[in-house]
Amino acid sequence: MRLLGVELRRFVSRRLVQWLLVISLAGIALGCLIAGINSRPASMDAFHLTTLSTIFEGVSLLVATLGWVIGASLIGAEWHSGTVSTLLTWEPRRVRVLLAKVVAAVVGVVVVTFALQAVLGLGLALVAVLRGSTQGVDAGWLLSTAGTAFRSAILAGIGSAIALAIASVARNTAAALGTVFVWLAVIEGLIRALRPGWAPWLIGENGIVFLTGSGSIDRTMAASGLLLSAYAAGFLALACAIFARRDVT
Amino acid sequence: MRAGLRWSQAAPDQQEPGGPACYRGPVAVIEVEGLRKEYRRLRGGRTVAVDGLDLSVPEGGVYGFLGPNGAGKTTTIRCLLGLVHPTAGRATLMGARGRAGLRSVMTRVGSIVEAPAFTPRMSGRRNLELLGAIDGIGRRRVRDVLERVGLGDRADDPVRAYSLGMKQRLGIAAALLKDPAVLILDEPANGLDPAGIKEVRELLRRLGAEGRTVFVSSHILSEVQQMAERVAIIARGRRVADGRVSDVLASRTSSGVLVRVPDVEQAGRSLDRAGIGWTREGERLRVAIDPQDGADVTRILASDGVYLSELRPVEADLETVFLELTADGGRL
Numbered sequence: 001m002r003l004l005g006v007e008l009r010r011f012v013s014r015r016l017v018q019w020l021l022v023i024s025l026a027g028i029a030l031g032c033l034i035a036g037i038n039s040r041p042a043s044m045d046a047f048h049l050t051t052l053s054t055i056f057e058g059v060s061l062l063v064a065t066l067g068w069v070i071g072a073s074l075i076g077a078e079w080h081s082g083t084v085s086t087l088l089t090w091e092p093r094r095v096r097v098l099l100a101k102v103v104a105a106v107v108g109v110v111v112v113t114f115a116l117q118a119v120l121g122l123g124l125a126l127v128a129v130l131r132g133s134t135q136g137v138d139a140g141w142l143l144s145t146a147g148t149a150f151r152s153a154i155l156a157g158i159g160s161a162i163a164l165a166i167a168s169v170a171r172n173t174a175a176a177l178g179t180v181f182v183w184l185a186v187i188e189g190l191i192r193a194l195r196p197g198w199a200p201w202l203i204g205e206n207g208i209v210f211l212t213g214s215g216s217i218d219r220t221m222a223a224s225g226l227l228l229s230a231y232a233a234g235f236l237a238l239a240c241a242i243f244a245r246r247d248v249t
Numbered sequence: 250m251r252a253g254l255r256w257s258q259a260a261p262d263q264q265e266p267g268g269p270a271c272y273r274g275p276v277a278v279i280e281v282e283g284l285r286k287e288y289r290r291l292r293g294g295r296t297v298a299v300d301g302l303d304l305s306v307p308e309g310g311v312y313g314f315l316g317p318n319g320a321g322k323t324t325t326i327r328c329l330l331g332l333v334h335p336t337a338g339r340a341t342l343m344g345a346r347g348r349a350g351l352r353s354v355m356t357r358v359g360s361i362v363e364a365p366a367f368t369p370r371m372s373g374r375r376n377l378e379l380l381g382a383i384d385g386i387g388r389r390r391v392r393d394v395l396e397r398v399g400l401g402d403r404a405d406d407p408v409r410a411y412s413l414g415m416k417q418r419l420g421i422a423a424a425l426l427k428d429p430a431v432l433i434l435d436e437p438a439n440g441l442d443p444a445g446i447k448e449v450r451e452l453l454r455r456l457g458a459e460g461r462t463v464f465v466s467s468h469i470l471s472e473v474q475q476m477a478e479r480v481a482i483i484a485r486g487r488r489v490a491d492g493r494v495s496d497v498l499a500s501r502t503s504s505g506v507l508v509r510v511p512d513v514e515q516a517g518r519s520l521d522r523a524g525i526g527w528t529r530e531g532e533r534l535r536v537a538i539d540p541q542d543g544a545d546v547t548r549i550l551a552s553d554g555v556y557l558s559e560l561r562p563v564e565a566d567l568e569t570v571f572l573e574l575t576a577d578g579g580r581l
Binding site for chain 1: 288327330331332333334349351352355358360362364365366367368369370371375379380382383384385423
């Protein structure tokens with residue numbers, strides 16, 4: 001638990017996390033401002049708070065990217081600066097070290113991304129109250145919208161775990177981000193085109209189903225979530241095995 | 250504080266029935282047996298960094314670990330700390346082998362491996378606080394060690410703003426943070442100015458005198474000679490000498506005397522006629538004769554009208570011995 005506490009403190013202390021938080025908050029403020037300016041009260045152009053769930057789905061790619069970047073950099077930066085070696089002279093049980101980092105990354109990313117979406121939701125709720133419409137907002141809507149935001153945060157958390165695992169193997173942040181980008185943008189695109197039957201096993205398709213509950217594949221939200229979690233677990237198992245055997249020089 | 254310290258924590262498989270093992274008699278805190286480490290080269294083939302190294306470091310005092318660049322010092326230290334896997338042989342630290350065993354003793358081992366690495370954007374204090382938190386070490390202890398290494402005033406600056414010497418001091422502070430029984434320091438004086446080197450020397454000597462075991466690799470041989478009681482010299486991954494500094498020096502001291510004369514050429518001719526070997530060392534002659542027979546040199550030179558102004562036995566220092574032992578990579 002101590003090690004996890006240290007990793008969570010390290011997560012919070014990371015300049016990258018702090019900067020991404022500031023940039024995200026600035027982006028949210030700007031988005032709310034634009035929504036406020038464009039909204040015409042009591043007209044067709046009025047901002048409707050009920051569209052918030054769609055907005056959360058729309059920003060989910062940004063949220064997931066945030067998770068990947070944070071997850072990959074959490075260990076990539078440590079390999080780059082050589083602090084992995086220093087850390088292992090304090091805690092030589094490597095699997096514990098890596099798992100503590102993964103848990104810290106996932107918990108940190110889920111909390112941060114959910115909180116950012118909550119701030120976005122509150123900002124847009126203010127816009128809706130002042131210059132738009134809150135028609136159709138009820139407890140059911142709130143639960144459903146919060147669920148979308150939470151699944152988006154979970155998706156970012158899973159992404160951070162996968163990115164961290166790849167960065168641990170590659171000992172490099174950029175390599176992990178590049179791998180994730182190439183996989184999602186190129187490899188999965190090729191698979192969709194050349195082997196459409198494999199689509200139910202792709203990260204992209206399952207991510208959409210997990211987030212929205214529907215998509216181009218016949219799978220439930222829970223099943224997609226489990227499949228993505230299994231992928232993350234597979235990457236982590238591989239990363240742990242390599243980290244345990246690797247010479248840290 | 251640590252005088253007479255005896256460690257009793259050992260790997261579970263080495264504990265005696267009925268309680269934790271206590272090592273009796275001469276305690277070897279670090280034991281290396283037949284250690285071999287090979288690295289694969291990118292383009293095929295293998296590089297042997299350590300080649301069947303044996304080492305036994307007793308408890309307490311300062312132990313110097315010497316060798317030229319690439320001799321295998323850092324690799325040996327990495328093996329001891331569990332950072333690299335030996336290809337063969339074993340490296341035991343306080344009786345612990347393997348990572349699970351290491352964890353049980355690591356709380357009492359402070360170390361620096363090569364250039365100490367810290368998170369560059371965090372302050373020195375924050376870096377130490379995060380490391381210390383792993384072992385439940387509090388902020389007061391962090392403040393104390395930062396003061397002890399002379400970083401109190403700069404503790405809140407980001408590490409990236411530190412000079413090489415300051416990073417080295419921070420590394421020493423991190424090593425001291427655990428109040429360790431064993432310190433393993435790889436070139437701790439790297440990047441330090443002369444005053445810093447002296448401070449580190451005195452600090453290590455003091456730590457050794459407290460009963461801690463200080464295992465220090467260094468290429469500053471004069472420093473090691475001043476602070477270490479025992480040394481090991483390695484070359485090409487093999488041990489070429491070890492033991493008490495005085496014994497190592499005695500074992501390799503070249504016999505002979507140094508003679509200062511007004512006319513080196515004439516003195517040389519006199520020695521040639523007497524059949525005594527010599528070499529010129531600046532304005533002096535190094536005469537190949539047992540120092541106890543120094544009177545013969547006086548007599549021979551005086552008989553030819555050469556009067557010497559100085560005659561003293563050749564005293565080898567650690568540097569001389571080191572260079573002799575590690576010449577041609579230690580092929581003796």
